[in-house]
Amino acid sequence: MTDGVPTWEEIARDHGRFLYAVAYRLSGNDDEAQDLVQESLIRVRRGLERYEPGSLEGWLARIVTNVFLDEMRRRKRRPTDALPDDPERVLPAAPAADEVYVGLSDDIQAALSALPEEFRVPVVMCDVADQSYEQIAEALGVPVGTVRSRLHRGRKLLREMLSEHAA
Amino acid sequence: MSTPARFARAAVVTVVAAGALVGSAAWLVPDAGAATDPVTVLERARTATVREDFSGTVEVSWKVDGRWHAERTPVSATGGTVQVGAGTRQAEGRGHDRWVAGVSGWRAGWDEAADAPAPAPDRHWKLSVRPGPQIAGRATDVVTARDRATGKPRLKEFTDRTTGVLMRRTVLGPDGRPVRRVGFVEVSKLGGSRSTPPTTPARRAADAARTPAAVRSVPDSVDAPGAVGDRYRLVSRYRRADGTVQLYYSDGLFGVSVFEREGTLDRASLTRGDPVDVSGADAVGYETAGGTVVVWDHDGVVRTVVSDLPAADLADFARGFDDRHDAAGGWLRAVGDYLLGPFGWR
Amino acid sequence: MTAFDPTAGAPFDDSLLSAWLDDECTPAEAAAVEAALASPDVAARLAEVASARTAVRSAPWPEPPAGFWDRVHAAVDAADGVTDSVAAPAPVVALPVRRRPTRWVAALGAAAAAVVAAVVLVPGPATVRPAVGTLVDAHALRSSIQGDAASTLAPIAVSAGFRP
Structure with a gap:
């Protein structure tokens, strides 16, 4: 590390789990989470020169969220891109041992994945990446009030889905 | 309780609570001298006995089966040494050393630093700080910790506005009613000049092997x-x-x-x-x-x-x-x- | 009779509940939320969003599969045209299996002897009489290391003996 700026390897080592957790909660599956982390670290490496020491996890959360949103926009523009060449990849792969989480953790992920993207992103940024409303607003390019209302609606929807399952 | 009676009680409680809120509306607006960051207020209170000298009486009260019990004890801080109690019931602390006096004399009670930090106080609690009431003649700020799930207050810490010394800690039950209090009923010398720490028998006689x-x-x-x-x-x-x-x-x-x-x-x-x-x-x-x-x-x-x-x-x-x-x-x-x-x- | 609703007349913005949980309210908003919590309906709505918030926050972080970070390092380097032959992993060589039957038999014998000794020599579980008063004082001493020393030590001076 020089001048308080970590190297990308240090970021991968010290904040890799954080990046993967945010990526997984946003995307809802391991394959996409891996791609998001990889692309995020490429952007981290290229952007390190412009990084100003401050909230590193805030900066990383913003990068991984942007990578996710870019991918979502790309799919909306070119829906055929979402269809993989390999027909076997249409079906979700069986989870590897590392991906199997017990009980309600799966339910939380399922509920998060079922949330519309506009609610899921602020919920993940707030409750997984621990970002302030201002940071989320800046990352998403929306007013703080919009973050507040989307986050609240997202949590209400989550609560409904989780309580349906629990009942 | 029948449903209408429950509604009636809820209505009364709510009206009373709302009335109290209106009556104390001044408390809702922090005044110029009040602290604004609860975590800072708590941290300042936690370490105040190291910085401040004082002498006073603390009352410990606790509730058993709906009935309050209370006991008082002298407490002082001098040059960073805290002393509580008298006679065969005394305790003393300086830094991370603690001594306790009993019928068989002083013994060392602790000589270890805390080896890991506790979670931040706002990690699990919703904290707020407002001007509090006068306690033992001192203006206070009160930090209220609320359960994030119920919104109920579960702990109130009243700190001296000038020195940061903890004046009272009140623990509240799940229903938001107090169940335990430790606080000053009178205090003096607070905010004055510092004194030299006392040389006490505790440190001479302590048996460190039993800590x-x-x-x-x-x-x-x-x-x-x-x-x-x-x-x-x-x-x-x-x-x-x-x-x-x-x-x-x-x-x-x-x-x-x-x-x-x-x-x-x-x-x-x-x-x-x-x-x-x-x-x-x-x-x-x-x-x-x-x-x-x-x-x-x-x-x-x-x-x-x-x-x-x-x-x-x-x-x-x-x-x-x-x-x-x-x-x-x-x-x-x-x-x-x-x-x-x-x-x-x- | 209808329960008094402090929010009646002025519509209460429910999104303030989430903001309150996240410490994102202004002091005036926080005061409004805390006043509104007198209403059981508002309190119930707070409990709902709080439960969802806690569920997400307390869910364990997922772990990437084994070997993922090695692949990421290689991919990030490749993306920027960096090759690092030094970083190539060393081949894994299996250690030869060592057979030492004499030690194995000796260990088995020792284990059997230990079991016999344990059965013969180890006494049954001790009866414990917790010195509750002493333990309460010990808790106060430990708490006083982390908290305010005066308020945490004071109970030691008043709890003369153990009184429930």
Whole structure:
């Protein structure tokens, strides 16, 4: 590390789990989470020169969220891109041992994945990446009030889905 | 209670609460001298006895079966040394050293620094700070810690606005009513000049060999989970001179000690207390001046937990401590309880 | 009779409940939320969003599969045209299996002897009489290391003996 700026390897080592957790909660599956982390670290490496020491996890959360949103926009523009060449990849792969989480953790992920993207992103940024409303607003390019209302609606929807399952 | 009566009571309580709120509207607007960051206020209070000299009387009061008990003791801080009590009931602290006087003289009570930080006080609690009432003639700020799930206040810490000294700590039960208080009823010399720390008999006579020793690991026969539920984190482990293991957990505002000793509980030796269900074990609970206590045995280990948490919360902690063996089930149950509890579904 | 609703007349913005949980309210908003919590309906709605918030926050972080970070390092380097032959993993060589039957038999014998000794020599579980008063004081001493020393030590001075 020089001048308080970590190297990308240090970021991968010290904040890799954080990046993967945010990526997984946003995307809802391991394959996409891996791609998001990889692309995020490429952007981290290229952007390190412009990084100003401050909230590193805030900066990383913003990068991984942007990578996710870019991918979502790309799919909306070119829906055929979402269809993989390999027909076997249409079906979700069986989870590897590392991906199997017990009980309600799966339910939380399922509920998060079922949330519309506009609610899921602020919920993940707030409750997984621990970002302030201002940071989320800046990352998403929306007013703080919009973050507040989307986050609240997202949590209400989550609560409904989780309580349906629990009942 | 019948439904109309319950509505009537809720209406009265709500009207009274709203009236009180309007009556004390000035409290809602922080004045120029009031602190604004509760975490800073709490941290300042935590270390105030190191910075400030004072002399006064502290009242410890605790509720048993709806009835308040209270005892008073002299307390002073001089040059960073805190002294409480008199005669054969005294304790003294300086830095991380502690001494206790009993009928057989002074003994060392502690000589270890805390080896890990507790969680930040706002990690699990919703904190706010407002101007508080006068306590022992001093203007205070009050930090209120609310349960994020219910919005109910569960702890109030009143600190001297000028020096930051903790003037009163009030613990509130799940219904938001006070169950325990420790606070000054009179104080003097606060905010004055510092004095030289006293040379006391404590440090000369202390038997350091009998103080608890911090340990990195505990015997296999006892348990020391890194966390209990999603709230309490293991902060440190000690081995006492008699072989008892002491684990100290914290959620940032409340500390809980778990004492574990191999063996079976000699129930006949216990003072009669309240029955407490800890995961099927018949535990015994007490309310004492020093805190709430639950004692039980499980799998050949006798456990005693102590905290200034209200009884219901300490019983939950004890159940959480025993339930962690079934990590997935315990976690599922905890989240399930959290989801369904407020609605009376469990 | 209808319960008094402090929010009646001025519509209460429910999104303030989430903001309150996240410490994102202004002091005036926080005061409004705390006043509104007198209403059981508002309190129930707070409990709902709080439960969802806690569920997400307390869910364990997922772990990537084994070998993922090695692949990421290679991919990030490749993306920027960096090759690092030094970083190539060393081949894994299996250690030869060592057979030492004499030690194995000796260990088995020692274990059997230990079991016999344990049965014969180890006493049954001890009876424990917790000195509750002493433990309460020990808790106060430990708490005083982390908290305010005066208020945490004071109970030691008043709890003369153990009184439930």
